[in-house]
Amino acid sequence: MSKNALVSFKGTKNINTEIQLTGSKSECNRALIISALSKKLVKVENLSNAADTVTLNGILNNLEEELEVEIQESKTVDVGPAGTAMRFLSAYLSAKNGNFLLTGTERMKQRPIGILAEALRTIGADISYAEAEGFPPLNIVGPLNQKTAEVKIKGDISSQYISALLMIAPILPQGLVLEIEGELTSKPYVDMTLDMLAEVGIEHTWNGNSISIKPQAFKHGTLVVEPDWSAASYWYSIAALADEAEISLPALKEKSLQGDSQIKNIMKIFGIATSKTDNGIAISNLGLSLDTKEVLDLKTCPDLAQTIVVIAAALGKNMAFTGLETLKIKETDRIAALQNELAKIGVTLIEDNLVYTLNTDHLHFPDKITIATYEDHRMAMAFAPLALLINEVEIEEMQVVEKSYPYYWEDLKKAGFEVREI
Numbered sequence: 001m002s003k004n005a006l007v008s009f010k011g012t013k014n015i016n017t018e019i020q021l022t023g024s025k026s027e028c029n030r031a032l033i034i035s036a037l038s039k040k041l042v043k044v045e046n047l048s049n050a051a052d053t054v055t056l057n058g059i060l061n062n063l064e065e066e067l068e069v070e071i072q073e074s075k076t077v078d079v080g081p082a083g084t085a086m087r088f089l090s091a092y093l094s095a096k097n098g099n100f101l102l103t104g105t106e107r108m109k110q111r112p113i114g115i116l117a118e119a120l121r122t123i124g125a126d127i128s129y130a131e132a133e134g135f136p137p138l139n140i141v142g143p144l145n146q147k148t149a150e151v152k153i154k155g156d157i158s159s160q161y162i163s164a165l166l167m168i169a170p171i172l173p174q175g176l177v178l179e180i181e182g183e184l185t186s187k188p189y190v191d192m193t194l195d196m197l198a199e200v201g202i203e204h205t206w207n208g209n210s211i212s213i214k215p216q217a218f219k220h221g222t223l224v225v226e227p228d229w230s231a232a233s234y235w236y237s238i239a240a241l242a243d244e245a246e247i248s249l250p251a252l253k254e255k256s257l258q259g260d261s262q263i264k265n266i267m268k269i270f271g272i273a274t275s276k277t278d279n280g281i282a283i284s285n286l287g288l289s290l291d292t293k294e295v296l297d298l299k300t301c302p303d304l305a306q307t308i309v310v311i312a313a314a315l316g317k318n319m320a321f322t323g324l325e326t327l328k329i330k331e332t333d334r335i336a337a338l339q340n341e342l343a344k345i346g347v348t349l350i351e352d353n354l355v356y357t358l359n360t361d362h363l364h365f366p367d368k369i370t371i372a373t374y375e376d377h378r379m380a381m382a383f384a385p386l387a388l389l390i391n392e393v394e395i396e397e398m399q400v401v402e403k404s405y406p407y408y409w410e411d412l413k414k415a416g417f418e419v420r421e422i
């Protein structure tokens with residue numbers, strides 16, 4: 001039986017704490033695939049305990065054992081709710097010897113994969129849809145017999161398709177030349193992939209819309225995973241909603257491979273300052289929230305959207321946002337989820353021509369609210385900080401946080417929140 005979390009914060013709303021964040025699941029899941037492709041020449045350090053990483057690590061270890069003996073029957077590989085694992089393994093398994101059924105949760109079966117599957121087919125992969133056309137589960141028979149290096153791929157649905165292809169490029173006999181069509185969404189995640197490949201000796205060229213990687217060998221090396229900036233965003237939220245806050249986040253790097261490190265700049269709008277410490281960063285609430293008329297474009301950092309929209313709503317800022325198109329195909333339809341849950345504090349989020357605007361004119365804080373999480377870790381983590389403004393915040397299905405930040409509730413307690421499982 002899944003449990004709910006009853007979150008509250010008693011007394012003065014001063015937060016003074018140090019939080020050791022877990023490793024970035026995006027970096028971890030790339031590091032694991034790169035390590036497997038390099039046949040363990042590349043080592044990984046500081047692996048996260050995020051469920052998506054634990055799952056991918058388990059799958060790869062398991063496959064390594066089984067791939068040594070030839071697999072005749074189809075092997076089921078279940079990624080659960082892990083989007084990166086689904087996309088990265090579609091490419092990885094296509095390049096491996098074997099016969100696989102790659103599947104996931106019911107929600108995963110609604111998250112499109114056709115663009116990646118078609119690109120892999122163009123290269124020469126044997127991929128078919130086991131259920132609905134364009135969606136997981138996938139039947140994959142590897143290894144692919146490469147027909148061409150050149151492939152066109154739409155960039156505006158998910159950058160994960162591109163990262164998945166880039167990682168297998170060095171082991172393909174002809175390498176890859178990817179021509180990205182349309183606008184590239186979530187670009188920092190493609191940069192992260194290329195930077196991590198570069199760390200282990202894989203060179204690329206990026207000219208206009210075209211990224212090329214020649215066949216080449218991985219260098220011996222270690223990929224050290226940084227703490228998770230997406231997880232850090234919830235501490236910015238806590239700082240913004242507290243009266244006073246001084247939160248230290250050791251080992252977090254201001255200059256990071258993670259695009260979500262942009263949160264430090266975005267949060268200046270809400271009066272939150274970021275400073276460097278000996279071993280990481282510290283964030284503090286300067287109490288100088290700005291009035292902004294600027295439309296905030298979140299296309300490069302979609303995982304920050306819920307954090308930022310909820311803070312803006314709770315602080316009564318009628319802000320506008322763009323770049324939210326991809327939110328509908330994530331763990332849940334995050335736009336609908338935000339609209340439903342913000343309505344509980346009297347706030348609307350209305351779309352007009354791809355611009356989403358908050359209306360906080362009827363903002364109110366009831367004594368208690370209950371937030372549905374829709375199997376989405378970020379719904380739980382973005383809404384729980386409201387306990388600084390609302391007596392009791394009940395978060396349904398509290399275990400959802402495991403996907404990326406399993407110690408979230410423990411860390412809230414450390415910072416002075418009361419969290420009761422009910």
Ligand SMILES: O=C(O)C1=C[C@@H](OP(=O)(O)O)[C@@H](O)[C@H](O)C1
Nearest residue numbers: 026084158159160186189302326
């Ligand atoms: O490559 C990655 O690690 C990710 C890319 C982003 O997805 P999209 O490229 O689908 O926006 C992001 O939302 C996801 O949490 C992680």
Ligand SMILES: C=C(OP(=O)(O)O)C(=O)O
Nearest residue numbers: 081082083084303330331
């Ligand atoms: C969208 C996310 O993850 P994924 O696509 O990897 O499931 C996320 O962590 O917010």
